[in-house]
Amino acid sequence: xxxxxxxxxxxxxxxxxxxxxxxxxxxxxxxxxxxxxxxxxxxxxxxxxxxxxxxxxxxxxxxxxxxxxxxxxxxxxxxxxxxxxxxxxxxxxxxxxxxxxxxxxxxxxx
Amino acid sequence: xxxxxxxxxxxxxxxxxxxxxxxxxxxxxxxxxxxxxxxxxxxxxxxxxxxxxxxxxxxxxxxxxxxxxxxxxxxxxxxxxxxxxxxxxxxxxxxxxxxxxxxxxxxxxxxxxxxxxxxxx
Numbered sequence: 001x002x003x004x005x006x007x008x009x010x011x012x013x014x015x016x017x018x019x020x021x022x023x024x025x026x027x028x029x030x031x032x033x034x035x036x037x038x039x040x041x042x043x044x045x046x047x048x049x050x051x052x053x054x055x056x057x058x059x060x061x062x063x064x065x066x067x068x069x070x071x072x073x074x075x076x077x078x079x080x081x082x083x084x085x086x087x088x089x090x091x092x093x094x095x096x097x098x099x100x101x102x103x104x105x106x107x108x109x110x
Numbered sequence: 111x112x113x114x115x116x117x118x119x120x121x122x123x124x125x126x127x128x129x130x131x132x133x134x135x136x137x138x139x140x141x142x143x144x145x146x147x148x149x150x151x152x153x154x155x156x157x158x159x160x161x162x163x164x165x166x167x168x169x170x171x172x173x174x175x176x177x178x179x180x181x182x183x184x185x186x187x188x189x190x191x192x193x194x195x196x197x198x199x200x201x202x203x204x205x206x207x208x209x210x211x212x213x214x215x216x217x218x219x220x221x222x223x224x225x226x227x228x229x230x231x
Binding site: 033035043046088097099100104 | 145147149154155156157160167169205207213214215216217218219220221222223224
């Protein structure tokens with residue numbers, strides 16, 4: 001099994017840009033793609049990025065995803081921060097049918 | 111539009127059983143892999159179980175293997191999670207989700223509203 005490591009928390013002021021990282025302990029995001037989910041208290045997850053960098057319809061283009069050249073680190077970038085972006089964000093990937101979530105990152109909009 | 115409506119949560123004593131349901135609409139349920147994910151109080155997301163579109167392949171997290179059974183009724187567009195030998199550590203909000211890529215590349219695109227399961231005496 002592999003692990004996904006995220007920072008516990010990040011913060012930013014309205015209008016600014018924040019980046020949340022996700023590091024994979026083994027394997028590769030090139031062949032086992034990464035997704036990002038937004039989770040607000042009392043709500044169900046919302047998929048904001050799928051397959052490394054694709055954005056579902058309805059998700060603002062302020063959200064973007066990338067994977068670095070090593071394919072071991074992924075990032076979720078949120079630009080033009082809004083108060084409504086305050087939430088927990090989870091990266092998720094897989095190795096065949098084995099699915100792993102990162103520990104989650106609390107985004108605070110100052 | 112895609113909808114996943116969950117039911118069946120509640121309070122149950124340790125060692126007892128409970129069944130969760132997830133009624134799907136707005137898409138061809140019989141052609142999609144489905145899964146269950148949970149979030150314990152104050153904790154992160156944890157994948158629980160995955161079932162292929164035809165019900166022939168099922169996969170479980172180690173933490174629930176042998177105690178939980180995922181199933182589906184494609185004629186009724188409904189996904190189930192039968193939970194047995196429940197433990198306090200199973201206390202969580204359970205979410206069903208559609209997995210559009212299949213069992214070899216599982217991730218969720220649409221999610222149910224969540225249902226709380228509390229295991230306590």
